[in-house]
Amino acid sequence: MLTPTHITLRLSSRALRSSLPRIAAEKRAFARASRTLDTSYPRLQQNDSSSSSSGSSSSNKASSSPISITNILIASAAIVSVTPYALDLYGKITGTSPPPSTSIPGKVEPYTHNPLPLISSAYYPDPSTASAHKFLQIGLPASTSKPSLASKFTNPEDDIRKKLRIRSIYIKEPSLVIERAYTPLYDTLPGSYAASLASASSSDRKLLDLIVKRYPDGELGRMLHRAGPNPTVPQLEVRGPVDTWSFERDSAHGVLPVPERIVIVVGGTGVTPAYQLLTNLFGRPGAAGVGLGIKGNAPKVEVLYATQDLENALLLPQLHELASTNGDKISVKLFAERLPGATKLSKADAAALGQLVPAATGGSRGESWIPFFSKRSSRDPKLELTAAQTAAKIPVYESRITQQHLSQILTPAEGSGRTLVLISGPDGMVDALAGPKSRDGQSQGPLAGVLARIGLKQEDVFKL
Incomplete structure (x- = not known):
């Protein structure tokens, strides 16, 4: 008696015997194709050598080639034109691209x-x-x-x-x-x-x-x-x-309303973003009345400017003139680690800085915003920067910007509106005051540092 297994084996044997002629025919066809392929390369070399002796035949061959110079140029141009969009799409997907302008x-x-x-x-x-x-x-x-x-x-x-x-x-x-x-x-x-x-x-x-x-x-x-x-x-x-x-x-x-006050903490050449924002709102120095159309509705802007040496401070005459023209809307405070005597300033530095006079207040001591520096600093201005024919004065502190300074300036008065803080300066300064930006250098990263310790919120601080 034949079992199903025996029947299956017999059918498989019959199918194998019937397919043997077809397999042999395919094998012969493959052998012929291999011989054709083996002999095509010498013929191609022969055609190349013959075409090099004839300009017209070389041109015809180049035009019939599937990868011609024209195709390469078209492909290269397409890659160049598409690459910026591809990089932009990649940045949006991965979250590494800067915010759109x-x-x-x-x-x-x-x-x-x-x-x-x-x-x-x-x-x-x-x-x-x-x-x-x-x-x-x-x-x-x-x-x-x-x-x-x-x-x-x-x-x-x-x-x-x-x-x-x-x-x-x-x-x-x-x-x-x-x-x-x-x-x-x-x-x-x-x-x-x-x-x-x-x-x-x-x-x-x-x-x-x-x-x-x-x-x-x-x-x-x-x-x-x-x-x-x-x-x-x-x-x-x-x-x-x-x-x-x-x-x-x-x-x-x-969606947030325009803040009542903007405090910009800057260091070194980071003063230029603050200066641009001031002139965006109130016009250029000496252009009296340009910003008056929005002056009543514009936020008050306070600039806290930190520099190592007073002689290296930038744009002080322009900042002084803006503060003088818009005294109720602009205030500037200058923080320098070292203050020279008035007699030690060169004529150029004196012209760029203005006149320095002793401040009326004394000095108390506070903690530096960089915790690993042991140097203690004054919370009160030591000098005042004045200019001819203006009543405005810029207080000058012999100090870094301390936590006490920021706490005193940023503590909201009763009934006051929102304060927005912008920070622009060296990475070490930004990190100490508000924490580092994210690793990609584009997103803000969590709020940390001095501003977090005094209770500011993430949405009220922006690192430039």
């Missing part, structure tokens, strides 16, 4: 470097004395710097929201293909709503004013200090504008 691109483009001319270059503050800082003016295309008039905003708060932003440009070092962000003193970039642009002359609207510091290991700073001005030759690779901070973008998507 609210700027309106013009001939100066946010994502593409374009050559612009260097109009002028001079040492700062004294053009006749070599220093680590230079004042540069970069030429802008004529069509980029048209002011966006505030009159189209029916609500004054909308006008203020548009002005509450700080914008930067990126300059590329062509040989090393690296770039660095710089904040112009005045927002003359495309899509500007700044009061400083409305009060500027037609020639000023075509300029980007920068203060650039040269560091020993800074490639961009050294390149810009070496660059010679030539208004007719575009030599600097620039892209922008890029929003460093925008109230509408960075304050919970703009």
Whole structure:
């Protein structure tokens, strides 16, 4: 009796015997194809040698090749054009891309470097004395710097929201293909709503004013200090504008009301973002009345400016003039670790700083904002900075910015509105005051440091 297993084995044997002729035929066909393939390479070499002797046959062969030079060029162009969008998409998916800019691109483009001319270059503050800082003016295309008039905003708060932003440009070092962000003193970039642009002359609207510091290991700073001005030759690779901070973008998507007060803590060249914000709201120094249209609704701005040496402080005459013109809306406090005597200042430094007089208050002691420094510091100003024909005074502290300073300044008065704190300066200063930014360098990271200890909230602090 045959079991199912025996029946299956018999059927399999029959199927195998019936498929043997077909397998043999396929084997013979494969052998013929292999012989054809083996002999094709010598024929190809022969064709190549014969085609090299005939220009027309070589041209015909190149045109029939599946990977021609034309195809390679088309593929390369496609890769180049698609790469920025692919990188942007990758950044959005992984969360590593910077927040999108609210700027309106013009001939100066946010994502593409374009050559612009260097109009002028001079040492700062004294053009006749070599220093680590230079004042540069970069030429802008004529069509980029048209002011966006505030009159189209029916609500004054909308006008203020548009002005509450700080914008930067990126300059590329062509040989090393690296770039660095710089904040112009005045927002003359495309899509500007700044009061400083409305009060500027037609020639000023075509300029980007920068203060650039040269560091020993800074490639961009050294390149810009070496660059010679030539208004007719575009030599600097620039892209922008890029929003460093925008109230509408960075304050919970703009749903929070305009703050009653903005406190900007700055160090070193980090003063330039604070200066741009001041001129966005109140216009350029000496342009009296430009910011008065929004002055009653604009937040009060307090600048806490930290510097190692008083002689290295930047933009003090301009800050003094802004504080004098807008005394009820602008205040400036200067913190220097070392104060020179008035007789030790050079004429250039004295002209850049103004007149220093002893402060009326005495000094008490407090703790440094960098905990591993044992040096103790004064909580009261030691000097005051004055200027001719103005009543405004800038208090000068022989101190770092301490927790006691910040606690005293940021403690809200009864019935007062919201205070927003912006921080701009060296990484060590930002880390000590508010904690480091995230590893990608783009997102804010959790609030820590001194500002967290005195009770500020994450949404009330922004690290530039």
